[in-house]
Amino acid sequence: MARAATTTDAFNAVAEPRRREIIAVLAGGERPVGDLVTALGIAQPQVSKHLRVLREVEVVQVRDEGRRRLYRLNGLALKPIHDWVRQYEQLWTERFELLDDVLDDLKKEQGDGGAD
Amino acid sequence: MARAATTTDAFNAVAEPRRREIIAVLAGGERPVGDLVTALGIAQPQVSKHLRVLREVEVVQVRDEGRRRLYRLNGLALKPIHDWVRQYEQLWTERFELLDDVLDDLKKEQGDGGAD
DNA sequence: TTGACGTATACCGATATGGGTATATCTTGT
């Protein structure tokens, strides 16, 4: 077997920096492919391919307008990532550092009192 | 070129479901490799390899204890992911849906009033 | 020292990736 396909889920799709750049640009509003090519500074076929991946995981949506295709962000598709990482948010929170200190103190107290 | 190495950053490391499982287990506290093997139900070498990736991006840290190696989570390494996805949180927030409605209303009003 | 335990590494094979380049497709203007 190999690595999971980039189109497996938002986690995999978003692991690619270029695709995060695309997302950043689209956060500014609907854009045609050409704008993204300019913004990212990479060749058009590459941009189209990244867009395809993002489309398959529904992070972006398309709309035809004449000979152009307007892409827009579908933020909702990023929610699973947010929900996942949010579980661990407390691990780097100041509040958590405090809890850590409290636990340390408790441990010390136990060490002092329990030593016989 | 190929896909970015899994050890490039937390985004890539965490795109693999098994590694997210490992993180979930370690969230419960420090664990030796054997426990993870049991918990994940995959072969030990695979677990060790996933742990290596997580170590390289500093999502986990190790501590030797006799012939065992105790792994623990370093949540802070996940913060960049949280910070990134947090930028887009408003896109699926109820508050944002409301803003959307307001903008729609404004547009309609303009359409009504501006039609001459 | 020997053997058992716990873990890491080496090797193999199949596979999808991402960039590059060329080309196909669709649309608009003349």
Next chain:
DNA sequence: ACAAGATATACCCATATCGGTATACGTCAA
């Protein structure tokens, strides 16, 4: 109908990945 514009797709290649299996390494007990 034809050319130009905008975008998607088809190839090619080098590479890292993941699972599988075998084995090496470090530690403990007898």
